[in-house]
Amino acid sequence: MAALLVAGFVGLFSETALNIAFVELSSIFKIDPTTVQWLATGYFLTLGILVPVSGILMQKFTTRQMFITSVVLLLVGTVLAAVAPVFxxxxxxxxxxxxxxxxxxxxTQNVIFTIFPPNKRGAAMGVMGLVMLAGPSLGPTVAGLILDTLSWHYIFWVTVPFLLFSLIFGFIYLPxxxxxxxxxxxxxxxxxxxxxxxxxxxxxxxxxVEGWTSGTVLGAIIVGVLAIILFAIRQMKMEHPMMNLRAFRYPLFVLGVIMSFITFFNMLSMLVILPMYMQMALVIAAFTTGLILLPGSLLNCILAPIIGRLFDTYGPRAVITPGTVMVALGYASYTQFGTDTALWIIVVTFIVMMLGIGAVLASVQTNTLNSLPRQFYPDGIAITQTIQQVxxxxGIAVIVSIFTAKKNSYMETVANVPTEAAASGSSMVFTIGLVLAVINIILSLFLKKPASTIQ
Known part of the structure; x- marks a missing residue:
């Protein structure tokens, strides 16, 4: 598990760490912001394409083959990016x-659900939840410190020792x-x-970048939806499907997938909008922004395994429902933020928000997969991971677009004051997040522990 989780942390850290260097990279490589944005878009796109295939790969290849391939790809990609002479x-x-x-x-999820009995999966998934939250949350903070003291190359070099540890440790111990x-x-x-x-x-x-009315955007989304419909029809007709969608016959699985979608939509868009609010409405430097968010991220890392054990002991509703309430309280506080909000209020609100997300994230995934028979685990994991990436x-695209539209509208119709406009845009998107968080509270009331977790 150590080998798997360390490699996963590096991958998730890399997902957000480079975002803070986009302005510098645009200048260094002499490219426009639209082009540099592909460093994030390409990452998401690759995950969106490959994660759905993972379910069939986990049935075709051994754990060791899959693990070594994943770490070697992470290592090769990291070193290649670190020495990149051109964009x-x-x-x-x-x-x-x-x-x-x-x-x-x-x-990693498949290994957890294979080697841990049902009454210990919550704690194991709690540790994985720590990795899934710590990686993206710490990325901008650490990257900001590196950019202040070293060059952007070290955002990649700093992770190489961890990947080497993961590769060696996993090669020796992973069965x-x-x-x-x-x-x-x-x-x-x-x-x-x-x-x-x-x-x-x-x-x-x-x-x-293109705008919602762009032919490229609408064409890609429409073609994508049609392809998924054809994909689903084909899977239901195949005797051995690539992704067994029959998992959706289990009501608790469907409920968990919806809650997981809302949680990831809110979490990843919030991790983008909150720094934008602090930098544009409160005029705070990027590195300071990272430090303000650090206490919430670190506290969540410390408590994630404890939350997992509480899930094992008391069941899903006792952990997940309070978590959804904390997320909603965090968003309710965010909607009141303005241009003069005290920094300590942001720190406290973010701590409450991250504790809530920590209670929901891993616990929902655990309960969702526990509701499936054992043979569905690879398919259930592929489905939930794909849903999360999508x-x-x-979430990021929709929320950033709404933020920008509201900000621009404020400057045109109310007052040409950038800080107030950014605060208005932030309040709008946080209100949307609050509505989704309340929906999650209602959905959590229908959760229950799968009867003697099917094996």
Whole structure:
């Protein structure tokens, strides 16, 4: 587990760490902001394409084969990005990194659900939740410190020792725990999945640059949706589908997927909008912004395993419902933020928010997968991980677009004051987040522990 979780942390850290260096990279490589944004879009796009295929790969290849492939891809991508002489090489390195993470995340969940009994999965998933929150949360803070003292290359170099540890440790200790089956990879399913999930992620990712009325954006989303419909029809007709959508026959699984979508939509968009609010409405430096968010991220890291054990002891509703309430309280506080909000209020609100997300994130995933029979685990993991990546890409794109539109509207119709306009835009998107958080509270009331967790 140490080998898997360290590699996963590096991949998730890399997902957000480079974002803070976009302005500097635009200047260094002499490219416009639209082009540099592909360092983030390409990462999400690769995850959106490869994660759906992971379910069939986990049945076809051994745990060790999948693990070594994922860490080698992360290592090669990281080193390639670190030494990149031109933007094209940096982008290729990012895509290779994302390919490694696309294998690692589903594999880690699959190992947890294979080696841990049902009454201990909450604690194990709590540790994974720590990694899933700590990586993206600490990325901007650490990257800001590196940019203040060293060059952008070290954002990549600093992770190489961790990946080498993961590779060596895993090579020595990681056994094969999954069941290998004679399954064939259906080429048409892979093509439809790639076009479907890739089209949706791409369409939403470039919407902020192209605009929602752009033919490219609408075309990519429409083609993506049609491809997913055809993909779903094909999967239901196949005897051995690439992604077994029959998992949706289990009501608790469907409920968990919806809650997981809302949680990731809110979390990843909030991690983008909150720094924008602080930098644009309160005029705070990027590194200071990272430090303000640090206490919430660190406290969540400390408490994540404890929350997992509480889930094992008291069941899903006792942990998840209070978590959804804390998230809603955090958003309710965010909606009141203005241009003169005290920094300590932001720190406290973010702590409450992160504790709530920590209670919801891993626990919902655990309960969602516990509701499935054992043979559905690879498919259930592939479905939930895909939903999370798509939710993140859609959430960031939609919320940033709404923020920008509201900010611009305020400056045109109310007052040409950038700080007040940014605060108005932030309040608007935080209100949307609050509505979604309240929906999650209601949904959590229908959760229950799967009867003697099916094996």
């Amino acid at each position: 094209g090489v940096l982008l290729v390195g990012r895509v290779i990194q994302a390919a490694g993470l696309a294998i690692n995340l589903p594999l 094969n725990v999954n069941e290998i089956r004679k399954v064939s990879i259906d080429a048409l399913s892979v093509i439809l999945s790639t076009i479907g999930f890739g089209g949706i992620v791409y369409g939403f990712s470039v919407s902020g 939710a993140g890409a859609i």
